[in-house]
Amino acid sequence: MALKDFILKYAPVFAQNIGISLYNTYLYKQRHRGRYKAYREYYRRFETAGADEVAREARKRQAEFLQAATQASPWYAPQRGKPLEEFPILEKAQLLAHMDAIRSIEEKDGIVSLTGGTTGASMKVIYAHEDMQERFALKDHFRARYGYRLGKKVAWFSGKSLVRPQDLASGNVSRDDYINKIRFFSTFHISQQNFDAYWRAFCDFKPEYIVGFPSSVYDLCTMALERKLTYEGSVKAFFPTAETVLPKYREIIGQVLGCQVVDQYAASEGAPFILQCPQGSLHIHPLTGVFEVVDENMRPAQEGEILVTAFTTHGTPLIRYRIGDRIKLAPPSFQCACGSCFPVVEHIDGRTSDFIWSPENGKVNLGNISNCTKDVDGIVCFQVTQKQPDTVSIAVVANDQFTAAQQRQFLDAMALRLGKSVAVHLALVDEIPREPSGKFRIVKNLLAPESMRPAAMRGS
Ligand SMILES: [Zn+2]
Structure with missing residues (x-):
């Protein structure tokens, strides 16, 4: 020891x-x-x-x-x-x-x-x-x-x-x-x-x-x-x-x-930095590296996955590294009130793997999932786990304000995003464990990649 x-x-x-x-x-x-x-x-x-x-x-x-x-x-x-x-x-x-x-x-x-x-x-x-x-x-x-x-x-x-x-x-x-x-x-x-x-x-x-x-x-x-x-x-x-x-x-x-x-934003593998200025904008720091935003076909895009090249990774060089996060760039004409000329990111979507798969609607990202609690009282925290394409289980830690009516509202919001073909099982729990890293994950997608195909294509 x-x-x-x-x-x-x-x-x-x-x-x-x-x-x-x-x-x-x-x-x-x-x-x-x-x-x-x-x-x-x-x-x-x-x-x-x-x-x-x-x-x-x-x-x-x-x-x-x-x-x-x-x-x-x-x-x-x-x-x-x-x-x-x-x-x-x-x-x-x-x-x-x-x-x-x-x-x-x-x-x-x-x-x-x-x-x-x-x-x-x-x-x-x-x-x-x-x-x-x-x-x-x-x-x-x-x-x-x-x-x-x-x-x-x-x-x-x-x-x-x-x-x-x-x-x-x-x-x-x-x-x-x-x-x-x-x-x-x-x-x-x-x-x-x-x-x-x-x-x-x-x-x-x-x-x-x-x-x-x-x-x-x-x-x-x-x-x-x-x-x-x-x-x-x-x-x-x-x-x-x-x-x-x-x-x-x-x-x-x-x-x-x-x-x-x-x-x-600065992942520990050694990504370049995105830093929030006092005006609230997220600025890419151009002297720390390059963020290439690409679409599904790896073509340059305004919004999508990023390929990072980080100038502070001489020990383990990361060049056009597909780190697994997504961002949306602000329009090039956008000028931040802080006066900085550094490019602005509208939002960072986080992990590309943080989504629930819906056979009807495709990928439903973390932001949309977490929005299901909007106007719902009593939810302390929740976690959605998907092991099958047509089923998700939701564990919810809640207080007594999470009444039957509030539960229905939460489930309706979830159904709206996941579509009718996904069965939702809700369980009230005392506690939701964190990952071994100590991070809390709202979305746990445990599906095999081959099961994430549109409904019409499955079985073909
Ligand atoms: Zn700024």
Whole structure:
């Protein structure tokens, strides 16, 4: 057993907090070394640069990155000298199977990042140290626009399992980094039984900022609303990670904690960044990479799946990588009031696999599914699972406002989207477990790809 695991399993909470404080401080030092300061300055400078200067710099970054990748990665060597659009598309399965040919550095010379991946396959990529320093410099630069800096009080809701059964019994639902003023909350145990412990730990701490899974913060806020509790402190901003931010999350979190929800897109495999500006627009950061939006036939489109090329992936170059997310671009004529020339994304749809299949209506995406709760009272959270093309089961955690009439309204909304041929089974449950990664999934599509064909075609 590694020392870290031993401490997490057996040491008293206070000793764990000391360990976490020291370990975190070590991590921050590592990330803030080397080129970190230079990149903070770089991103500060280009924030206000003119469109021509940004375009010139983006072209330069792209050329440098493609050259470096084709020189250092055996996988990309045959593409040397080609323009980006002639590079082959990199599928997830290829990245998994050919990791050793794609990567340009050894594990020991970089930072290993593991990601959950929606298909269950765990993805491992290696970052060069300088790339990690650049990514953290940009993240810190972005958060600094909202007043954040290291040392401000932060409540963190992440997928790390840090609470043991004996801790739950004594109401310990968080761990503290005393040095950097961060309180880490377990996202696995936010429930009606543990609510009081969470709320107390949150209110006592009085965070200025929140980072982490939006569904977890939303759950906590919903339970506070049910109890008619008001939050006395003032949270300046919430920086959500990992999950799609649904309109409902934004509304309830804003209502309970009074803070702005500031969205970002930056997958852990190493995608380029999309960052929300203070005017509320989502801007692609053109100096972090290229987002190609394509339709089903891989032709350029306004809305669709994305192929990403990320300039901060020298360790494991990602070029035209089919990451599995969808976006819709704003019309090119759209000018954001913040004055930035960076392109604007109308919305990020999240995982392309987050949909329910309807033989009548085709793919029904996460946004449409989650809209079924609009004007329905009493639903705390729900999860739709599909194992057969003609059946879905919905687990609902609800309070007593979820009356028979409300249930009917919810099911009608669902039927409207899924069509008449899909049978819907609803079950009221006390709790819906999270994924091993700690993320909450509203939609679980477990269908085999071949069963997702229009009704008329099936059997042919
Ligand atoms: Zn803007």
